[in-house]
Amino acid sequence: MTKIIREYPNSFNLPKRIEGLAKLAHNLWWAWNPDGQRIYSHIDPLLWNAVNHNPIAFLRRVDRTRINAALNQPTFLARYDKVIADLDAYVARKDTWFSSQYPKLKDKTIAYFSFEFGLHESLPVYAGGLGILSGDHLKEASDLGLPLTAVGFVYNQGYFVQHLTEDGWQETRSALIDYNELPLVSLLDENRQPLTICVDLPGRDVTARIWELEVGRVHLYMLDTNLEQNSPADRQLTERLYNSDPEIRISQEVLLGIGGVRVLQLLGFNPDVWHMNEGHSAFLSVERLRGMVNSGLSMDDAIAKVRIGDVFTTHTPVPAGNDQFPLWLIDKYFAQIWVELGMTRDQFIDLGRQAQPWGETFVMPVLALKLSERANAVSELHGQVSRKMWSFLWPNEKVENVPIGYVTNGVHTGTWLARRMGLLFSKYLGSDWVDRLDNPAMWENVVNIPDHELWDVRRHLKNKLVNFANERTRLQWRNGTLTASQVVAGGVFLEPYSLTIGFARRFATYKRANLMFRDFDRLMKMINHPHMPVQIIFAGKAHPADEPGKLIIQQVYRAVKESRSGGRLIFLEDYDINLARYLVQGVDVWMNTPRRPNEASGTSGMKAALNGGLNFSILDGWWREGFNNRNGWSIGSDTEYTNPEEQDAADAQSIYETLENQLIPLFYERNAESIPSEWLKMVKENMRTLTPQFSLRRMLKEYVTDYYLPSIEGKKRNQ
Ligand SMILES: *Cc1c(COP(=O)(O)O)cnc(C)c1O
Numbered sequence: 264m265t266k267i268i269r270e271y272p273n274s275f276n277l278p279k280r281i282e283g284l285a286k287l288a289h290n291l292w293w294a295w296n297p298d299g300q301r302i303y304s305h306i307d308p309l310l311w312n313a314v315n316h317n318p319i320a321f322l323r324r325v326d327r328t329r330i331n332a333a334l335n336q337p338t339f340l341a342r343y344d345k346v347i348a349d350l351d352a353y354v355a356r357k358d359t360w361f362s363s364q365y366p367k368l369k370d371k372t373i374a375y376f377s378f379e380f381g382l383h384e385s386l387p388v389y390a391g392g393l394g395i396l397s398g399d400h401l402k403e404a405s406d407l408g409l410p411l412t413a414v415g416f417v418y419n420q421g422y423f424v425q426h427l428t429e430d431g432w433q434e435t436r437s438a439l440i441d442y443n444e445l446p447l448v449s450l451l452d453e454n455r456q457p458l459t460i461c462v463d464l465p466g467r468d469v470t471a472r473i474w475e476l477e478v479g480r481v482h483l484y485m486l487d488t489n490l491e492q493n494s495p496a497d498r499q500l501t502e503r504l505y506n507s508d509p510e511i512r513i514s515q516e517v518l519l520g521i522g523g524v525r526v527l528q529l530l531g532f533n534p535d536v537w538h539m540n541e542g543h544s545a546f547l548s549v550e551r552l553r554g555m556v557n558s559g560l561s562m563d564d565a566i567a568k569v570r571i572g573d574v575f576t577t578h579t580p581v582p583a584g585n586d587q588f589p590l591w592l593i594d595k596y597f598a599q600i601w602v603e604l605g606m607t608r609d610q611f612i613d614l615g616r617q618a619q620p621w622g623e624t625f626v627m628p629v630l631a632l633k634l635s636e637r638a639n640a641v642s643e644l645h646g647q648v649s650r651k652m653w654s655f656l657w658p659n660e661k662v663e664n665v666p667i668g669y670v671t672n673g674v675h676t677g678t679w680l681a682r683r684m685g686l687l688f689s690k691y692l693g694s695d696w697v698d699r700l701d702n703p704a705m706w707e708n709v710v711n712i713p714d715h716e717l718w719d720v721r722r723h724l725k726n727k728l729v730n731f732a733n734e735r736t737r738l739q740w741r742n743g744t745l746t747a748s749q750v751v752a753g754g755v756f757l758e759p760y761s762l763t764i765g766f767a768r769r770f771a772t773y774k775r776a777n778l779m780f781r782d783f784d785r786l787m788k789m790i791n792h793p794h795m796p797v798q799i800i801f802a803g804k805a806h807p808a809d810e811p812g813k814l815i816i817q818q819v820y821r822a823v824k825e826s827r828s829g830g831r832l833i834f835l836e837d838y839d840i841n842l843a844r845y846l847v848q849g850v851d852v853w854m855n856t857p858r859r860p861n862e863a864s865g866t867s868g869m870k871a872a873l874n875g876g877l878n879f880s881i882l883d884g885w886w887r888e889g890f891n892n893r894n895g896w897s898i899g900s901d902t903e904y905t906n907p908e909e910q911d912a913a914d915a916q917s918i919y920e921t922l923e924n925q926l927i928p929l930f931y932e933r934n935a936e937s938i939p940s941e942w943l944k945m946v947k948e949n950m951r952t953l954t955p956q957f958s959l960r961r962m963l964k965e966y967v968t969d970y971y972l973p974s975i976e977g978k979k980r981n982q
Contacts, residue, residue, distance in 0.1 A: 288318035317385035359408020376544035387421030405479030431820025520546025542627030728849025756830025765850035
């Protein structure tokens, strides 16, 4: 194995007393530890916000006088010492959950592949829910001490920046990523040359550089093809997420799957488990087959062996959402490989073949399902839908016996919990509550949180959201990029006393962001009620190619701008992790209106729940499992419709009735101390029931026991 040199590309010339800040900046551990974040904001809060909470950019720009001022403050130095000691202790900790449960397995490796990772707003290499889930997965793997190593891309451009024209049409700007301001560790070989792998694509070799990202105890290896030795076209392979050109896409996926296996080999890993988060990385199995066949295994034995190690998670119940390629592209990219595997073309195509109305395609989830012993969907209902959707692959099985299980998604508590709420938990659940956060028994104690303390924190968080919207809109106004009516749409009339509902997600048509506009007059009456006003904050991007999605944004934005909405309908542009954090922490109610059963799971409502926001949603995805009649509200009923128009009408009716008769009155009902005690009772019931169940910790432990361990032990599914 090559000797590998690891190096921070940046040196910040920090004073010796606080030189640990460079180490802190290069380990994303700080991103889920409020004390870590507060180190930077302590030095210069304005700069910290201006650099979008990016510690590398911060350290490169911070004024020396600010550093010197902090050096003279004993409180700062004490905080600094504590944070560095905490980080060191965290990374060095030997008695993790995994090591105590499975002491014999500490030298195993679980490889985790994803096309995107949403770890923090300063690292914009994610598009949405799938990426946030993989980011949270890595953080929790680190917390639990799993021997997990991840592979992905570092893109040269972030997911697009969204701006709305005055008429609500979504405009997109690409966000160039400056590598000098990412917390990446350089990997160099013994000659101090960047560590690379090479993948042979038709007519060309593509080289990719390997960067390392520290996520607590876990490492993510990120591929980058923007290198001089590559052709201009190949340099752009890692330019951006989800390129819709099929030839670029297949090159990216070959790079991730086949290249990813080579990265792990080069770094000396020999994984026992290969977890594919969605089908984009499924070519990894082809590379593993090739390795085994080259070492003398028969094809049948190689397939059996690959299957034992592979775990596949499917995320979309929408057939069109599945990644697929025309067969001519498979011919072009794999003709040489199937010969090497000793397969015929037909045998190879069979691994991913699916008949479509327009002919046959090679479908990545089919490839993943065929070569994984274990596969899962991401909620119970999504499990049912997935078994039906893929049942054609098991023609001799009843649909209910199709071997696709489910692990309902969760969220990483430390990442999404407001600091102030965390302090309340420490006070009333015990200072070690984080170690037991997936234990339902511990959460019985939320009833002990005094109403006035809980209400204080809730008001504080809503205030922060209101200030955030105001300041962001003020900045845009000053830059001259907004008209006056857009300033109103940006939330300047928001105030912290009204019931505030959040609706933020990708604007795909099935999410029906416009559902509550079906009876606009009725909605207007509700939000402008003289004693019980309601504010609704929208946010979210449409995929740039999704014209119907963009039309829904426009419809929402036009309503937002109407003067009769009184500035109480708001659209906040450019939904990202930062905005999401303000929203899920600050709103009173989180609303989700997918056309059932299209929401595989959804996770944003879980983030709101743990901060004391109540869910008001369709019984789809996770909420169908979380709702218990006392911890929030359902929209519609637990049934399927065949007629979407009927479904929309019934669901809209349900929204209005619940808002008017239950939700709004409950929020405004106050006791003698002006506290909505009945509302807070529901908030506590919501925290008690949902926080442990929909934590990433509960989720990851399920992956360990039901998926990773059987793989490591070499078990077939029914053993
Ligand atoms: C949590 C999150 C998502 C995914 O949430 P859904 O409930 O699936 O819509 C998407 N984008 C951002 C920025 C998030 O924080």
